Amino acid sequence: MEEGLQKPSPLFPVIAFHGVLETLENIATNEEGYRADYAKALLDHANQFPELREGITDFSLLEKHKQLIKNLLADLFPTALTNNEIKAATMPFFNLTFNRTARFDKILNEAGVDFGMSIRNFDDHQFYVFCGCLVLNFYYGYHLDFSTPLFYDIPDADGIMRHYRILYNADFMDIIPTERAVKLTKEDVDLLIDNFDDLELWKEKFPEGSWITKGFGIVSLFDATTESAISNLKGNLLANDDFNETTEGNIESIFRSIYKIPDLRIGFTEVNTEDNVFTVAPFGNIKSHILTDKSEIECNSVLCNETLDDMLTKRKYLIISDVERYRNENPDESEFLDHLLSQNIRSCILAPVLKNDKLYGFIEMVSSRPQELNSINANKLDYLLPFITDTIERYYGELQNEIDAIIQNEYTAIHHSVYWKFREEALSHISNKSNRDAYKEIVFREVYPLYGQIDVKGSSTARNESTEKDLALQVTKLLELFRFIFKQEKLPLIEQHIYELESIEEDLKKELKADTEATVQGYILNEVHPVLQHFDSPNGEVHDKIATYFKTLDNKIKMVYDSRKDFDETLGLINKHMANVLDEKQADAQSFFPHYYERFKTDGVEHNLYIGASIAPKHTYSPLYLNNLRLWQLQVMCEMENEYYKLKPSLPYELDVTSLILVFSSPISIRFRMDEKRFDVDGTYNARYEVVKKRIDKSNIKGTKERITQKGKITIVYTQKKEETEYRRYIQFLQHKGMLGNVIETFDVEDLQGVTGLKALRVSVNYSGNDRQDGTYTYEDLLKELSESK
Template identity: 75%
Template sequence: MDDSQNIIGPLIAKISFHKVLESLENIAQSDIDYRSEYAKALLKHAEPYPELREGITDLSLLDKHEKLIKNLLADLFPTALTRNEIKAAAIPFFNITFNYTERFKNIVNAAGDDFGMAIRNFDDHQFYVFCCCLILNSHYGYHFDFSKPLFYDIPDSTGVMRHYRILYNADFLEIIPTEKAVEITPEDVNLLIDNFDNLDLWRQKFPEGSWISKGFGILTLFDATTESAISNLKSNLLKNEDFTDDTKAGVESIFRSIYKIPDLRIGYTEINTEDNEFRLAPFDDMKSFILDNNREMSCGSMFCECTLDYLMNKKDYFIISDVDAYAKDNPEDAKFAQHLLAQDVRSCILAPIIKNNKLLGLVELVSSRPKELNSINANKLAYILPFLSDTIERYYSELQNQIDAIIQNEYTAIHHSVYWKFREEALQHINSASRNLAYKEIVFREVYPLYGQIDIKGSSTARNESIEKDLILQIESLLSLFRFIFKTEKLPLIEQHIYELEKLENQLKSELKADTEAVVQNYVINEIHPVLQHFDSANTEIHDKIAAYFASLDDKMKLVYDSRKDFDDALSIINKQMAAVLDRKQEEAQAFFPHYYERFKTDGVEHNLYIGASISPKHSYNPIYLDNLRLWQLQAMCEMENEYYKLRPTLPYDLDVTSLILVFSAPISIRFRMDEKRFDVDGTYNARYEVVKKRIDKSYIKGTKERITEKGKITIVYSQKQEEEEYRRYIRFLQHKNMLGNVIESFEVEDLQGVTGLKALRVGVIYAVQQKNAETYSYEDLLKELEH
């Protein structure tokens, strides 16, 4: 019995058996002697205790009268059914129960002394409103359907959670108002039915303790573990967008309830039918008992041909009720059986996940005890697999969407500013009577180009230096190791390799040739490493030295890869951060006027912008938008330089960057190259722009051997006087905003092949590392500044 009489609600529970006693009084007057005598005897025993008729509020009296109450309720709780039915006397919605059947007692005892029964997902708000609805139905004669499935979740002796549906019988209960009760009018009822969530309103109409529930109800529990677990499984799978650890734990717990196996484990293995491979699913921490610690393996390497055919083609459950016995009876599958036994799996069910007739993978149910999982209880999966199939298919679909988004973003994006043109052409093709029409090329005419880059200064030299450092360290380590081996094993072969390694070391320190890396790599892997593997078991000291050497190598390259890895990581970090800044800034630039934008990651980040009326014909184009975009581009380069300045101290390899902007005032045409899936300039004249783009960053100041780009500065290349004047205005404005330095360098650029007359401005960047969000200034801001 739960002593929960302190719940705040409109009802005061008075446990009374007056209706039972009234029924006994009628039986006592009947002509059936044995029934009459039985009723009279019970009434005589109950007579000294008027509280049984008037009502009990002191719950300790239930224990005092336990035996008498059991006799009074004997007709309602037949002794013959006490081991089968799960019943008790109760007050509906209150956690007050008594007079249990034997089966009910056994269930509660198995749950443990510290277990407290409470209705699942039934809070104080619901309790209050449900009690009010009980009053409205019982006393006022309304018919509000406030019933909903109510459950007790009670663990069994093994810890498996069981779910019991609650059914109430209120035939022996009546609702009586007290002097605190408020008379309820039809208007009140109309107000209440539209305000379930307004608890204050319900409290106002049904004050606390204003009604009495006199009598008792009969509580019957129905074991709905499987049905409830399946319902919980559906909710669990639907509410989670990703297959997280919590999802897996929840699903595993639900499966344990369904199968009544406390240590049941669940796994999943993805199947790639095209490559005939088992793969680890891309879900967080999802165990695969087929793969164990592997990420993938050929299907044929784990199962025999017969078993594999059963799994892949018949697509039915594969069940092993006793793995030990299976290993003895099926020697052709002994490898798989031993693989399971090594993971403490003694019985298992492998169930195929199929969606749209495609085999996605296998759900694995495993137990550490034989016979726990078998062909009989495997049938329970028929209720569960449809939900799992839908969910796993949804996860794969969402994963594919993420993959597609990354591919579009990083590799083959069609920028949204020109998407309308591609969509127009695609719709025309789809709606055409002939689907065999050739696709038209997408061309945008009369657009103005803007080009910029932030480049890694001397990236080729830095890369070669990192290669040289790694190769020298590799050779030095091998020389030390071979000299140590030669002290013990004085073999001519060892001496020859020492000679060859010393020769390589001298070559590396003098000059790094184009093929040096490949030569050293082939020599070390094909000649040196086999020798070391031969001597690995010579003695303990040599073994330890050789093991330490191999442990220092990169897992994939099997070579020293420290400096090169630092260089590659630094380059990747710079590119990622610079691209992120540019992408973020581009979002605000698109608000000025829609324009085409693309960027590329090489040894740095390059970007192309094209703006013009043909890009966005629905907007009214004005040259001021080009001016605004040019000013924006210069600011964006400043911000990228600032971002690099903040990033540099954290890089694993020290690198410098240089920034460059190319100004080109003549409009050009761009065409989408179908074979290359990218835009390119269209026409011979426009090709001059591409020539300049590809060669300008490596060019020199005319008459010198000094590059036009320099770290910490932005170089602006132009060809016309009005372009210089325009950018000097921008520079002065950004100097005023403390973004650019005071000194502006001006020089001519060396002649390029087919291109002459280029000039450049170069100005230093002011690094404002404390400025988290740099403000972007528009062309209108510049004009306002010039007015002052």
């Protein structure tokens, strides 16, 4: 209780009762009868101990004079109120109390011998400044209002934290300067008033121990647990932008203080009204007692329709004060009530969280003791629920914003480089409330396209091979199984399925047809598996073999899915890693000049880039930016090839990739298609570019059967001589940097339908020379390199 006495302070506390003794002397002199006799008797006793008047600095004497002090302060501490009032003599702000009432002592005893009482959120800085303010008010006559609410937080016998508001009375206290006290001017006080945070200034004007506080104060406490806990709850909920940061334990401790229930537990269950299910909330820090280890459950399987309607339409709480008794009285709901009892829940309150007619879920309050939660204390929720509801609504709103952002970033074609145009049109539409015109189409004219792809070579063939392997393996397993069953029971039906499976086995050795997979899968699932289930007796060898067969199947499709799974996983890994490289590098490329970017995952990764003045009208466009982006694209294709080269040994299925860049030097227009929610080229002439993109990757070198793309090489398709010259410079630069091989192939591309005259460069990727540590080369690096080589 004497923690504050060791803190640095401008005040030196001296406990004295001269004010009380002077009051007693006045009574003894000016009054007659019992009060005068009583005052004289007290004075005679007190005068034997002059330190009571002159002052006590050895606080152990307070215990020695305990009874006498109690008698001296009897008028201030009525015996009749000692079990009701929480009151003591003290020195304000110092954690020193004596002559406590019986109720105060009881509170401290229940807190435990190790409990150290201190004022909440009252640090050494505040303590020092407040002591200085006492001097300014009591000695200098100022009226500085430093009466911020002060609290003691003291646990009760059940461990529940109680919150007590502190009130001080300093009528019996004098402030006396010592020789060390600094005489303050008005300018000093003005400076102090404006500099609460400058502790060194306060220590300069109020040196440690430079003033004496002589006398005593009276501290009165009142139990403000509910008000304080509600305030703490509001603070916790408002302080954390993310509801996940508001911990379950913190909320529970606040609720326990309010309800005075030491084992009170809090939960939350989300309600999906569309699917009529209870489900786990997206914040994982508060558990659900309705669901426990389940992810979701139908509402009707937990609560009857009548109860749900009452909770939703009438906004009533579901209150079960005695779960066990309620179960006995309502056997129809025993499943849910048994579920509660299994969690040692003996009383509970479920409160719907509704805002603007939208139901978010249920707050759950549960206790392991019957009748702890009941219809009477449920009314406290009326004060608490609005704060929780607002927080949950805010959280779900922010969650929806985050979802919308992810959808916009990941699933739509509105790239941030062109977002300004969409925003401009949307604001125009919003500003003109009477505007009933259709939304304007978004068009960007005179932009230069860049197209590239890294494609999985022979993916269709590989997919067919993986399918054939899985089907052949499954048919082999089934033939072995049916032949075994036929030995046990020679039924014509079994023999027929053996014949049909052998026919399928022969067909699978031939070229796979388009409908083979669907036909075989339908036959196995609809005809073969039902027969096996018929012969699957609980015991015996047949049962074991059938069980072993089904264990080899994929749980979802009930087919052998080994080779196809490896193929799908490999394709997914390739696409993911290639896309990650492209996205990461693209973020850097935007710093050169803002441009539109989109990519697609197919059997590989394709990307489109569009650059031009119309996409970024606030920036000054130069053809150098197009040159820079083309050089960047070629480097990124090298890095994607290298990423695949490093990834390949860890892939579950052996696949190769090929890389292609299409060069198109004529500017085009792109238009956002409102129906498809994506950009596309605009106009008949520009459509030629799209035709080339769709047909080029499967084309051959003119006059041969050789594909223009090969693994380990990058193919650059172009039409004009100046494009070849430009890209040869890029290739030579990257060859010098060790990123590309030394040989450059040149050839004509076979004529495509509606497209002739295409040419191509092809160069190998140097997998050993692409571990660069200094970022991406720019067009300026190229020009500098060329100038230095002259």
